[in-house]
Every structure is written in C-alpha cells, then in structure tokens.
Amino acid sequence: MQEENLKVAGGTLTDYIYSSPVDHYQHHFRRIVLVIVLVALALVLIAGLYYFMSDRTPYYANISEHFKYGSIGAETGGSIFTEVGGVLPPYFVFKTLPAICPDKLPGGYASLGLVFEPGHDLPIGVSRRWRLGVEQVGLNCAVCHTGTVRQSADATPQIVLGMPAHQLDLENFFRFVEDASLDDRVTADSVIATAEGMGDHVSIIQKLILHLFLMDRLKLVTVSLQNRIGPLLNGGLPEWGRGRVDTFNPYKAIQFNWNLKLLPHDELIGAADFPSLWNQQPREGMHLHWDGNNTSVDERNLSASLGAGVTPVTADHASLQRIHDWIWTLPPPKYPFAIDHGRSARGKDIFTQACAECHSFGGRKTGTVENIATINTDPYRLNSYTYALTGNQAQLYPDSQYRFTHFTKTDGYANQPLDGVWARAPYLHNGSVPTLLDLLTDPAERPKQFARGYDVYNQQKVGFVYDTPQAKQAGTWYDTTIPGNGNGGHLFGTQLPLDQKLDLIEFMKTL
Amino acid sequence: MSDVIFEPLKFRNLTVKNRLFRSNVSGRFDNYDGSGTQARINWEESFARGGVGAIISSYVPVHLRGRIIPNYAMVDSDDKIPFWRAVGEAVHRHDCKYIMQLSHSGRQRDVPGVENFREKGLSSTSQKDSFHGLLCEAMSIQQIKETVRYFADGARRARQAGLDGVELHASHGYLITQFLSSGINDRKDEYGGALRNRAAFLLEIIQAIRKEVGTDYHLQAKLNAVDFGDALYPWEKKGNTLEEGIQVAQWAEEAGVDAIHVSIGSIFPHPLLPPGGLPVDEFNWWYGTMISSGVRGYMNYTVFHFKLLRPMINLLWNRTKKSHPVEAVSSEYCREVKKNVGVPIINTGGYQDGKVIRRVISEGYTDAVSIARPLIANRDLPHVLQSGKDLPEKPCTFCNRCLVNAPANPLGCYDVRRFNGDHDAMIAEIMKVYAPSQFSEQHLSAAVASEE
Numbered sequence A: 001m002q003e004e005n006l007k008v009a010g011g012t013l014t015d016y017i018y019s020s021p022v023d024h025y026q027h028h029f030r031r032i033v034l035v036i037v038l039v040a041l042a043l044v045l046i047a048g049l050y051y052f053m054s055d056r057t058p059y060y061a062n063i064s065e066h067f068k069y070g071s072i073g074a075e076t077g078g079s080i081f082t083e084v085g086g087v088l089p090p091y092f093v094f095k096t097l098p099a100i101c102p103d104k105l106p107g108g109y110a111s112l113g114l115v116f117e118p119g120h121d122l123p124i125g126v127s128r129r130w131r132l133g134v135e136q137v138g139l140n141c142a143v144c145h146t147g148t149v150r151q152s153a154d155a156t157p158q159i160v161l162g163m164p165a166h167q168l169d170l171e172n173f174f175r176f177v178e179d180a181s182l183d184d185r186v187t188a189d190s191v192i193a194t195a196e197g198m199g200d201h202v203s204i205i206q207k208l209i210l211h212l213f214l215m216d217r218l219k220l221v222t223v224s225l226q227n228r229i230g231p232l233l234n235g236g237l238p239e240w241g242r243g244r245v246d247t248f249n250p251y252k253a254i255q256f257n258w259n260l261k262l263l264p265h266d267e268l269i270g271a272a273d274f275p276s277l278w279n280q281q282p283r284e285g286m287h288l289h290w291d292g293n294n295t296s297v298d299e300r301n302l303s304a305s306l307g308a309g310v311t312p313v314t315a316d317h318a319s320l321q322r323i324h325d326w327i328w329t330l331p332p333p334k335y336p337f338a339i340d341h342g343r344s345a346r347g348k349d350i351f352t353q354a355c356a357e358c359h360s361f362g363g364r365k366t367g368t369v370e371n372i373a374t375i376n377t378d379p380y381r382l383n384s385y386t387y388a389l390t391g392n393q394a395q396l397y398p399d400s401q402y403r404f405t406h407f408t409k410t411d412g413y414a415n416q417p418l419d420g421v422w423a424r425a426p427y428l429h430n431g432s433v434p435t436l437l438d439l440l441t442d443p444a445e446r447p448k449q450f451a452r453g454y455d456v457y458n459q460q461k462v463g464f465v466y467d468t469p470q471a472k473q474a475g476t477w478y479d480t481t482i483p484g485n486g487n488g489g490h491l492f493g494t495q496l497p498l499d500q501k502l503d504l505i506e507f508m509k510t511l
Numbered sequence B: 001m002s003d004v005i006f007e008p009l010k011f012r013n014l015t016v017k018n019r020l021f022r023s024n025v026s027g028r029f030d031n032y033d034g035s036g037t038q039a040r041i042n043w044e045e046s047f048a049r050g051g052v053g054a055i056i057s058s059y060v061p062v063h064l065r066g067r068i069i070p071n072y073a074m075v076d077s078d079d080k081i082p083f084w085r086a087v088g089e090a091v092h093r094h095d096c097k098y099i100m101q102l103s104h105s106g107r108q109r110d111v112p113g114v115e116n117f118r119e120k121g122l123s124s125t126s127q128k129d130s131f132h133g134l135l136c137e138a139m140s141i142q143q144i145k146e147t148v149r150y151f152a153d154g155a156r157r158a159r160q161a162g163l164d165g166v167e168l169h170a171s172h173g174y175l176i177t178q179f180l181s182s183g184i185n186d187r188k189d190e191y192g193g194a195l196r197n198r199a200a201f202l203l204e205i206i207q208a209i210r211k212e213v214g215t216d217y218h219l220q221a222k223l224n225a226v227d228f229g230d231a232l233y234p235w236e237k238k239g240n241t242l243e244e245g246i247q248v249a250q251w252a253e254e255a256g257v258d259a260i261h262v263s264i265g266s267i268f269p270h271p272l273l274p275p276g277g278l279p280v281d282e283f284n285w286w287y288g289t290m291i292s293s294g295v296r297g298y299m300n301y302t303v304f305h306f307k308l309l310r311p312m313i314n315l316l317w318n319r320t321k322k323s324h325p326v327e328a329v330s331s332e333y334c335r336e337v338k339k340n341v342g343v344p345i346i347n348t349g350g351y352q353d354g355k356v357i358r359r360v361i362s363e364g365y366t367d368a369v370s371i372a373r374p375l376i377a378n379r380d381l382p383h384v385l386q387s388g389k390d391l392p393e394k395p396c397t398f399c400n401r402c403l404v405n406a407p408a409n410p411l412g413c414y415d416v417r418r419f420n421g422d423h424d425a426m427i428a429e430i431m432k433v434y435a436p437s438q439f440s441e442q443h444l445s446a447a448v449a450s451e452e
Helices: A021-053 A063-069 A091-100 A170-181 A188-197 A204-233 A249-256 A297-307 A317-329 A341-354 A380-384 A387-393 A469-474 A498-508 B038-050 B078-092 B141-160 B175-180 B195-213 B242-255 B280-290 B297-305 B310-318 B331-340 B354-362 B373-377 B381-386 B401-405 B423-434 B441-451
Strands: A126-131 A134-139 A146-149 A158-161 A244-246 A271-273 A369-371 A412-414 A449-452 A476-479 B020-022 B054-061 B097-103 B121-123 B136-138 B165-170 B218-226 B259-264 B345-348 B368-371
Touching (some): A091 A170, A170 A204, A170 A244, A297 A317, A341 A498, A380 A412, B038 B381, B097 B218, B175 B195, B195 B218, B218 B242, B259 B331, B280 B297, B280 B401, B354 B368, B368 B373
Parallel strands (some): B020 B054, B121 B136, B259 B345
Antiparallel strands (some): A126 A134, A244 A271, A369 A412
C-alpha cells in the first residue's frame, strides 16, 4: 500500500482506500438511478408546469368558426391558484349545470336563446381555454352578436353571424349560472358523474382538482361575483329581456369594483339592444355605442370584450384582431325573403330625402350624436354611462397601446348607419319598437307591450313577429311603460302616408 | 436376497463397496487461508462411519480466485497435501473411498472473501450471474491455460495425498458449466459458440489430468444433463438441452473419465436442485453474508426480508418445480445419459428412500446415487437401509435449511422439527463436528509421540 493511502485526514482514515468491483458497479448504478430520478423529476416538473401554467385554446382557421367558438380571453375562471373569477364556471361545471339543476332551467341553455350547432357541445358564443390546469369556458363576441331568423314557425332557423342576438336572454343566463353554481347539488361528485354520463372523460387530475380546490373556489368566486352584480340581477330593476344587455353597469362592478348599491337607482337602468357587428370600416371615426361615447372601433371592440368577461390580463389581443379584421369588411346579411322592387325603388327616394342625412354612410350627420332633447328617445341608457365611468376606463391598460383614450360622455344618442337594418329589429337603442313600420308610427300608436326574442320574421312590418301566441310563449314580454323601456322619440317619417311608409321599409330591406 | 444398494460398484480404477456416495458437501469448517482443520476430518469421517461407499469431498478450489466461500480447504498448493492425506486416512479407516472434487467457482463466488473482493470472478463471459448479480470478466486464453493447469496440479496432489480419485465439478453453474452452457458462454473464440468449442475447456482439463496422473487413477466428472437456465427467471436463456448434456458426457467419456456424476441446474442453488423447500425465513437471517457479493444482493435481501415481498421469490422459485419430483429429481435425465455412455453413472438429487434408490439402480436409471442433505440429517442412513428399513426414524425433510445456513453457519441439519422443536438439541448435534478438536487428548498425545 502506498504511503499516502495511510495518511489520516482529520484523525479519521478516509473511506476509500480501495473499493471492490461491486462498489464500482453500484456507484455507477446509483448514479444512473439518480440521473433517471432527476430526469423523471424534471419531466414531472415540466409536465406540471405545462399542465398548470400553459394557456392554450383551440385554434379555428376558419374565421366564422373562430368568431363562433374561438376564445378572446374571457375564460378567467377558477383555478387552484387564484380566486379571480370569470363570468362563467369551468367547462365541466358549466356544461353540467342544467342537467344537475333541471328545475332551474328545464329547457337547457337553448331555452335562453343560446344557439347550438350540430357537433358542438357548447353553444355559439361560448369558447374553451385551458388555463391554470383547468379547462375554462368564456363568452366571446358571438354570444351577443349571432341571431336567428325564420320565415315561419315550422322553418329551420337561419343563423346570421354579426346580427344582434335578439333571441338571447342574457340576464337570465347569468342568473341561472350564478344560482346553479351555488346550488347544493352542484358538487365535484355530481359534476364528474354528470360529465361522464354525457360522454366526457374526466381525468384523475381533473377529478382531484375538482374535489380539492375547484368547487370550493367556484362557490367563493360566484358569491363574490354575486356580491358585485347582485343589485343588477336580483329583481330590483327592469328586466333586460331577450336581445338586450346593460352594457356599462356590470362593467362598473366587475372591472372597477364599484359598489352598485351606492349608485343612484336610475343609473342602474341601462339595458339596450345588442348592435350588429358588420361593416365596421366605414364606422371608424363615427360615434359608436348607442350614445356615441367612443369614436374608435378598436377601443369599442376591446371595451365590449371586457363586457364579455375578458380582463386586461387575459385579453387575447391576437384573437380580437382576427375578429376586428373580419368584421371590418363583413358585409351586412342580404334580406332573405322576397322584395317588391317597385316599392323599393320608390322607397329609395323617400329614404334619400328623409333618412340619408343621418343614416347613410356619408350622410352629413351620420355617426354624430343627436342631442337627447332633439331625438327625445328614452334617456336611461344615456344616463347610465357617466363621467365617473369615463375616468375609470381611462385607467385601464395604462402605459400600453390599448389604453382607452376615446371615451367621452355625450348628451344624446348617435345616428346609426342602417346597413342590414332588417336584421337589427327591434328598433331604437332600447329595442322598444318591434318593427320598422311601427317606428314610422306616432309614438302614441306604437305597440305598448309586445314579445321580443321570437325569431319568425314579419316581412310586412319588417321586424320579428311580436304579437302571436307563439311569440308570447317564446319571447320575453316587453312593457314600454317601464323606466328605460320608453318607445318615444324619433318622430322622423311618422307623418308619411302609409303607402310611402311601405315603400320606405321595402327599400330598407335592401340596406 | 441381495440388495442392489449394497452391491459393490466397479469403476475402471476403483471399486466402491456399495452404491451410496456422499455427495459433495461441507461447511465453513476450515481455516480462512484454505488449510484444513480437524473439524473437516471429523465431518468427513462421520459419513464414512455411517456406511457410505464413497465420499465425494466438498468442492475443493484448485485456485484461490476460484473459491466459492472462504473456510473451505483448498488444493492449490503442495503444502495442502498432508491435510488431505489425513482426511483420506480417516475415511479409509471405515472402508470408505474418498474422491476429491476439484472445483473452480468461476463467477459463482458466493462470498469472495478478503483476498478476492477487489477482483471480479473469472468466467467464460463478462456477464454477471442472474441470481446474485456476481460480477465477472471473461478469461483470456492464457488464463484458461493456467486454469487447466491448476486442475491437473490439483489431481496430482489428490493422488499424492492417497485419495481414491478426483471429480471435476462441471455442473451447477461453476466455472466449467460457465464454459459448457449456451446460456452463459458468449465467447467468440475457440472456447465459445458450438458445443464442441464450449466443451473444449472441460476436455482439456480431462486430458491434462490424465497426462498428469495417468490412466490408472479414478477420474469422474459431475455434469449437468440439462441446464434449465430459465428456471428462476423466465427471461434468462435455457442453456444446454438434454441432447447437449448427453453429447458432453460422451465426449468426457472419450476423453478418459471413469464415471459420470449426473445432475441438473445452471446455478447453485437452483429451483430444481437441491430439490425441496425454499426457507425464505432462513434467507432473511443468513443471506446477509452474501449481500455485498453481487450487485443484486440488496435487491434479493429486500425480497427475502419483507414478508409482503416474499411471494415474489416463491412464485419465481417454485414455478418450474411442479413438473419435477423432489425425490430423484434428475433421474429421468440421468437415465438418458446412462443409455448413451458406457462408464458407470452416479445420480444426485433427492435420494433418501431405499425404495427409490433400489428402483433407480435396478431399473437402469443410474449405477449409484449420491446423497448430501439426507446424510447430513442421518449419517447412518446406509446402515438404516441395510437394516431393511427404507427410511430413518427422522428422515430429511428436504427443507433446505442446511443449504441456506451454509454460507454463515456450521453446516448441519437446521430442521428443528427433527429435534422435536428442541433448538438446543439441534445446535448440539450440529456442533458435534468440532469434536474431537485438534487439541483433544487424543491429538496431543499423538503429537508428543511424534516429537519423541
């Protein structure tokens, strides 16, 4: 043995004077095992990071499919990491709520006017996105901007993209989701069992997440959401009804944490019709929104997405840009029924004389705000948008290209271009007048009450059927005497003879 | 009426008084350096006294690097000759023959010992063994030639010691098996590949021994009829078939062996040999001696240690045993070997019952049987059989507790049931091997006399 091997280190003989082949083998083997364990741990870590940290959503190459089902970033829902809640609960919960609580929504989501297509388990306007280890769902533009039209009660509904979702009962949709999410029957067990009963595969990890975190988080998030927007949905205000939404009051609560109970009661009345989405390019620079509070199509789009549940953190700007590019030039839908071209030709002249200045692209006043005193339509929607909200909106997206700089408080309602106006019934900002012919009628003679949301079309009056038993059954009842629902104002054309009115609305079918 | 068991068996150069051979077995009775002790003499003499016709020694290493376990007397140098002479003389006093089993462990070193643990075992291959994970390296041609020489030298020393013959341990997975078996030998040179090549090492040893000791000295080979290399782990290779085993026996006969000792099993212990039980509780107590011998020691010990895991080893160990009897486990294969060779045959594996032994001899399965465990349990088994009984009062149960104790403890019968549950009585019986000691009156007075 060499002398250096006998040296004593710190008074103790070193361990390795020599070693055996078995030692070498086992040392080598353990190193391999260690490497394998480390690699396995790394893989688990990577897989875990991918599972819990990746943000992915189906990509739809077809723009129409993207519009209908693509995510714009509204899936902010619950997770094991955060209580930040979205408008909708996670996928499995959302999908199973109607089945678990059938008494609360006997007809399912379709009964609320959400449009289902074959081959899709979610309705148009509801997107999926994997975030924070959970499949989330959110709303996209299409939920409020996809309408259905039928020629008759026995015809198949035609889905028109970009059209106001006149059939959608958004308020009761929100009410159901909130109410059912807090229902005692909605548990991890019931969600898993129901989803699997529907043919879904719920992975073990998802089951664990549902059991350990997600349902508790969901209940908390829902209670929190309820606390914020409860004053809007708890029955103390006029119903929105089908085809309408209060654009800015939920916005105040969800985005800015305003305590709605402290606001004046009348300010909380702000329901208005969903607008159409097509043909945005010529609208750039016009006063957009019913009250014309913004002149930028992009800002209006981004702001509207916030209404759908997108947050500044989760907004999918690339996806929104695709929507922007598409609706920039999306043509209005052609009137799907017969047109009397003789009347239409005569009506064109009347339109040019009586309407074009305010309602044609290129019209002198088109896209400008008409003072409320002049137009004299219902003022609630105008008043629900306030200076204070303008100030808050300006604080969103600070130091970024998305910061809002075009919001203003106006004093009236904007003159809207009337492209595709046949599909935009009912009329006026609050949808208080069911048809164009009714709009050309003196306010005192306009229908006081009617059903809205029924998608069979009235070709004579140009608008949806509103006064048949079927319409009353399918739609929500609209009372023009309730605050915010007034059908007064906009007297233009009311003095025309009936024949000219019929000529005019025949022409308006072609816009 | 004569009893075939007690008819003499004539080999070319040796006659044995009966057909009962003590098979090769011993304990760690000798000195660590391979020199012998009185305990070994006592051990061997006890069997001779019991009436066997011949004793085959335990494995006797022809070289230190080929030692299976320390504390076994070796025959690696001439200074060992006097000890073996003393063993032979003690045995001969009882009209019993003594055949030294020349052995080289190859890779199968159950306990390498302080001299060997820094070097891998030598083998035909560099692949570790399947059971304990014993590491090894393939022998060079020069090492093969040297090892052939060690065997020849061992045979010479046995003859010089006055022993009655030698046996080559060419079965049970030791070095010569490692060359013979297609399941182990992966050489690409003239000692690997075809069966003839794999048998070259054995045949060269036989030729070298014959050259060293002449043709008038008893030489036998213990061979596997079949390897059953996949008996424990089904993913291992099967090794040599019966046809190959017969062929090797024929070549050995041609090369000059006087007898074939037939066994089976590519490793030792093997699920089929020694036949009988697998005392996992004993493994739990004593396998610790072997944990660091191979790279699978810890794994094996873990399985032996935890009762929840023991079904795993029981499942593997027992899966091929169902198709074989415990008694006369290899007799069917032995008969096939016997049919194809001319020299006398000795068969081992599960022999105890007189009826069975008479049958295999009288019906041509074998010419003699070799016995280890039943003789450890009852050294006087030959006398019992000769008295007309087929079994002793407390026969061997083939529990294999002796086998598992062997690497750690003095060899003996560890089946306490045979001692009516009296552990002290069992230990006392085992310890008899140490009496008389070399410092007893008998030995001391003999030493004084020689000085005078």
